[in-house]
Amino acid sequence: AQSVAQPEDQVNVAEGNPLTVKCTYSVSGNPYLFWYVQYPNRGLQFLLKYITGDNLVKGSYGFEAEFNKSQTSFHLKKPSALVSDSALYFCAVHNTDKLIFGTGTRLQVFP
Amino acid sequence: EAGVAQSPRYKIIEKRQSVAFWCNPISGHATLYWYQQILGQGPKLLIQFQNNGVVDDSQLPKDRFSAERLKGVDSTLKIQPAKLEDSAVYLCASSLGTSEFTDTQYFGPGTRLTVL
Numbered sequence: 001a002q003s004v005a006q007p008e009d010q011v012n013v014a015e016g017n018p019l020t021v022k023c024t025y026s027v028s029g030n031p032y033l034f035w036y037v038q039y040p041n042r043g044l045q046f047l048l049k050y051i052t053g054d055n056l057v058k059g060s061y062g063f064e065a066e067f068n069k070s071q072t073s074f075h076l077k078k079p080s081a082l083v084s085d086s087a088l089y090f091c092a093v094h095n096t097d098k099l100i101f102g103t104g105t106r107l108q109v110f111p
Numbered sequence: 112e113a114g115v116a117q118s119p120r121y122k123i124i125e126k127r128q129s130v131a132f133w134c135n136p137i138s139g140h141a142t143l144y145w146y147q148q149i150l151g152q153g154p155k156l157l158i159q160f161q162n163n164g165v166v167d168d169s170q171l172p173k174d175r176f177s178a179e180r181l182k183g184v185d186s187t188l189k190i191q192p193a194k195l196e197d198s199a200v201y202l203c204a205s206s207l208g209t210s211e212f213t214d215t216q217y218f219g220p221g222t223r224l225t226v227l
Contacts, residue, residue, distance in 0.1 A: 032213055043115070043202055043218035044154070051213045090153050098167060099144075099216060101153030 002027045004093045006102035013081045014110050021076040021105045023091030032094040033074040035065055038104075039087045047089075050074060061085070081109045113137065115219035117203050123225045129191035132222045134203030136185070141208030142166075143180055144216060145188050148200040160186065161208055190224075198226045 004025045013019045025031050032051055036044040048059025055067045065076045076089060086109045091102045116135040124130050136143050142161050146154035157176065159166040162183040171178070175194070180186040190197055200221040206214035 034215075036218075041220070041223075043117075043220045044204075046215050046217065049213070049215060092153070094213070098156050098159070101155075103151070103153050 002093055002100055004033075004091045004100060004102040006089075006091055006105045008105050009103075010106045010108060012108045012110065015083050016080050019078050019081040019085070019107065019109070021089050021091075021107060023074045023076065023102060025072050025074060025091075025093045027093055031072075031074075033065075033067065034092040034094065034099070035059065035063070035074075035076050036090045036092065036101075037087050038090065044090065047076070081107075083109045083111050085109050115203055115205055115217055117201075117219035117222055119222055120220065121223050121225075123227065124193055126195055126226050127192040129189065130193055130224065131187050131189045132201050132203075132224075134186045134188070134219060136203070136205030137217055139207070140205035140217075141183070142206045142214065143186050144204040144206075145178055145186070146202040146204065148202055148221070150199070154202055157188070193224075193226045195226050198224055200224070 034049045035047040037047055038044050047063050048057050050057045050067045058064045063078050067074050088104045088106050090104050092099050118133050144159050145157045147157050148154040157171045158168040158178045160180040163180050178188045200223050202221045203219045204216040206216045
């Protein structure tokens with residue numbers, strides 16, 4: 001069965017420091033991977049996706065993600081965190097017929 | 112470009128009552144999705160429409176949930192009768208519908224349902 005795992009419920013980072021939010025996947029066939037962000041009382045906003053090609057995908061708000069096939073990972077990264085990046089982040093995989101979301105990682109950026 | 116619109120934003124009902132949510136997708140988007148997001152979990156797909164036809168409703172509790180997308184544009188999701196475990200945020204999303212696997216889904220703000 002297709003699935004994604006976000007092993008950390010919460011990630012804390014100081015403003016200005018690099019951040020990483022982890023995601024691993026399990027799919028049969030080619031994975032189509034997505035990252036979404038959810039701010040309080042708002043819907044999910046699309047950040048970036050990996051379909052094929054370059055393993056490093058650049059997205060909105062300075063975020064990027066690295067697809068690693070051997071480690072079945074798709075970690076979200078940003079070189080310098082902002083307090084405004086504090087939100088709930090979801091990794092998702094699209095395989096066969098639906099988008100399957102992870103359980104989410106809460107990112108807290110401290111000033 | 113206007114985003115996905117949903118209403119109401121919040122709804123509180125008693126168990127066994129009925130409730131309906133409305134969604135208007137991004138103009139020109141052929142595919143529309145309804146998700147249920149329970150607190151502390153990721154969204155779970157309830158139903159997917161392609162134009163006005165149902166593509167996937169395998170996770171929709173059909174004994175109490177129903178959804179329609181008349182004319183292939185806006186959609187309503189209904190719960191009748193509601194149970195306590197239906198308390199969740201109901202998210203609507205839409206996508207162009209040009210690719211089954213790689214389309215980006217765009218989400219509305221959601222409707223937070225509380226069942227007492």
